[in-house]
Amino acid sequence: MRTEDLIAGLAAAPEPVRPGRLGRAAALALALGFVAACAIYAALLGPRPDLAQALRVPLTLSKTLIPAALGVLGLVLALAAARPAGVSRPARLLLALVLAAAAGLLAWNLLTLPAASRMPVFLGHSIHVCLPVIMLMAAPMAALLLRALRDGAAEHPARCGALAGLAAAGLAAALYSTFCTEDQPLFFVTWYGLAMALVTLAGAAAGSRLLRW
């Protein structure tokens, strides 16, 4: 085929394109996945009994807000990564700040806890629930979001997939945090962080296959 013929074919009757199609589809996918995650949450977990009071404590609130922020930023950055030459510098900066805040909380907690209680707080009593359930709740969100992002054009499919994983994991961890009663950053930054990192890695692996175009 001659290139001029190809161009003539493409331009013969181009369908009008609705702006923002990818963003809408991705947000919808994540929202649907969140509904599925809520169903898992309702079936397996349920809110902690003292949720209303607990969320009045800033440290406990941060247990919900930090992952939620990571989830939203993950979505924004995944969408930017799904556009050729797309970047979102503000979101990237915010992501760095939120990660720094989480690390700061962890360090502060580690330094201020009496030595004897560090290990018990670190290990907590619910790692065996926390890790699998966060990943389980992230799975439908990650899967639907990745599917939506296939309509994009990620220059770096693994990176885009990782960010989609982060979006799913952040929202999953935020949801999980309303069940979890372990309110010390030494516990939640570590173990939520690990669960989110694993989902992010899985997202990268899936993205490198699914998001090529």
Added chain:
Amino acid sequence: MNDREARWADLFRRALRGDGPAYAAFLTEAAPVLRRIVRARCGDGATEVEDVVQEILLAVHAKRHTWRAADPVSPWLYAIARYKSADALRRRGLPVVPIAEMEDLLPDAAAAGDALAARDLERLIGTIDARSAVIVRAIGIEGRSAGEVGSDLGLSEGAVRVAYHRAMQRLRQAAAGPGGREP
């Protein structure tokens, strides 16, 4: 340069609203720039460069919704060109697996099959890569549909048609070349 950026943005914005002539003008202006990018990245093989340029144009078309009217066009366009050039380099020597959404634009697969007799095909098929050969055999000789072949190979119908079309193109060139005869 900024002149061109403004003109491209205007043309492409109109193209996204369905303005065919603006789209044709945009793609026609972009093609030589893309050709230079591909040549710089993939070397100078004349047919291959043009193949990659066409793949980039197809990608631009299939992914045109990922451009936001507020963004400059060139970085978006060059990013697609980089990605597709890297892709072409990666699978150099492997069959071309192109973009799916092009089926309507391509000539009908069966009609293209008539252009070469099955006997000639078999002789020429040895000259192309294995996957293209499978596709050409299945469609051109066995007369199966692109959809069936695609589900066997795990490709979309459109991808099979594009691959078939490309393979036929190469076969025609081979047939017309030294030792071959014009079909």
